[in-house]
Amino acid sequence: MRVTFFAIAAAAILLTMSPATAQECGEVVSFETAPGAFTMSHEEARFNCCAWLDVIVHQDGYEIDIREYEMFDEGPCFCLCCFEASASVSGLVAGEYTVTVHKLGTAGYEVLGPWVLEITGASAPSVSTAYLPCDLTAIPDEDWSWGTIKALYR
Numbered sequence: 001m002r003v004t005f006f007a008i009a010a011a012a013i014l015l016t017m018s019p020a021t022a023q024e025c026g027e028v029v030s031f032e033t034a035p036g037a038f039t040m041s042h043e044e045a046r047f048n049c050c051a052w053l054d055v056i057v058h059q060d061g062y063e064i065d066i067r068e069y070e071m072f073d074e075g076p077c078f079c080l081c082c083f084e085a086s087a088s089v090s091g092l093v094a095g096e097y098t099v100t101v102h103k104l105g106t107a108g109y110e111v112l113g114p115w116v117l118e119i120t121g122a123s124a125p126s127v128s129t130a131y132l133p134c135d136l137t138a139i140p141d142e143d144w145s146w147g148t149i150k151a152l153y154r
Helices: 002-017 146-152
Strands: 028-034 037-048 052-060 063-071 079-090 095-105 108-119 126-132
Touching: 028 108, 037 063, 037 095, 037 108, 052 079, 052 126, 063 079
Parallel strands: 063 095
Antiparallel strands: 028 037, 037 079, 052 063, 079 126, 095 108
16 A cells, blocks of 8 residues: 555656656757868757756867756756757867767756867867757647646746
């Protein structure tokens, strides 16, 4: 009897923790190179809908890590959305660079890549990063579940 009650209670807790809804995201990472520089674009990156992204670039010689972190002002909500993240790096010396993208969020840790980029020429040094939250609503048009209603009031 106690085991059955515990199993039902555990299932109820897990159900309340699952996302109310999630967009299907077809994650695509692409690169454009220019003399002494490259730009990374991460389209449809799946993160928590209530997050903002902190995109950080770390370079160690010819190894470059781009880290995308979920950040929250008031905590996560019960849905996942597609974001667009980008990073532009210039001031690189000519050579082959290995670039890896790291996603760190409530859905876990994921490593994308690595990619090898051939950089030629030179440019002035700079780094810029940006993100755009998804422009599509995460709330479905069909019947709303209790989890969706809770997500609306977070």
